[in-house]
Amino acid sequence: MHSERYSRQIRFKGIGPTGQRNILAARVVVIGSGALGTCSAEMLVRAGIGGLVLVDRDFVELSNLHRQSLFTEEDAREGLPKAVAAERSLSRINSEVTIRSLVKDVTSETITDICSGCSVIVDGTDNFETRYLINDFSVANGIPWVYGACLGSFGTGCAFVPGTTACFRCFCEDPPVGGAVETCETAGVIAPIVHVVAAFQVAQVLKLLAAVPPTEFRLLQVDAWDDSWRTLSLKGMKNPDCECCVKKNLPFLEGSQESRLTRLCGRNAVQVSPGTPIHIDFEQLSTRLSRAGQVDFNDYMMRIRVPDFEIALFPDGRSIIRGTEDFTVARAIYSRYIGM
Known part of the structure; x- marks a missing residue:
């Protein structure tokens, strides 16, 4: 153990030498290398996590830079995959951490290969479908x-610990209907709240890996603009x-609730169909x-024109x-503007 590098962290009573050894031996998967994912990944690497897997299907854009740590204007000009750009940056922060970047979609078919054997999964996603999939896999x-x-x-x-806490579906039994909730593309987001939530997430990871993990976890809700903050105990939830x-019952892991995608021959287009009727x-x-x-x-269709793409949306979702024949791109566009 490099005691000098992590000396201030080791001196903290919640971690200590045993907790630091646990951190160095752990492998964490961060699903999503956007705002939350990059902030969390940086803190985990600085804390000395043994192995880190970064997964993201998207690429760096100029509009990411105000809130997504680790990325530069050069990354945006090159259009680098987010996971790759994040790995490059993180490897310069702590060369002792084993970092693996995966440029792929997390689906019912891929999540087992990505997450099997890891210590903790960190949610850096931007859609509910993937969160319900993570929850199924976790359970x-x-x-x-x-x-x-x-x-x-x-x-x-919030941290969800199988066998100890409630799970995500104890709170939210079903995903919200597509289009029913705002997204960052429509409501925006400010960088300070990203760092607050990412810091909370990483604190939960460190607690899970500490010498004596806590038996109680709490749900955080905070508004950085209104200066409001509260936590709710998961006990009894x-x-x-x-x-x-x-x-x-694990329909998201089994794939029965997963959105379906079909290429439309000769049209440079992909049809996205929700996994459940909406x-x-x-x-x-x-x-x-x-x-x-x-x-x-x-009454029959909505047409949405955004840079490089046109979306035809029907009442059933x-x-x-x-503008693409790539399933990963199509899924990302649907999630960004409609919501999954």
């Missing part, structure tokens, strides 16, 4: 995960009829999306995304 494999989300100036986070952690409120959605691009709609 099935007994691996804790740390949820985090930011929108505008509001943020929230477990749903005795939870479909996931009690009944062990209904889109065009009027409500158009108000939000008008901030991101040109929006027109009638089905969408045709023109």
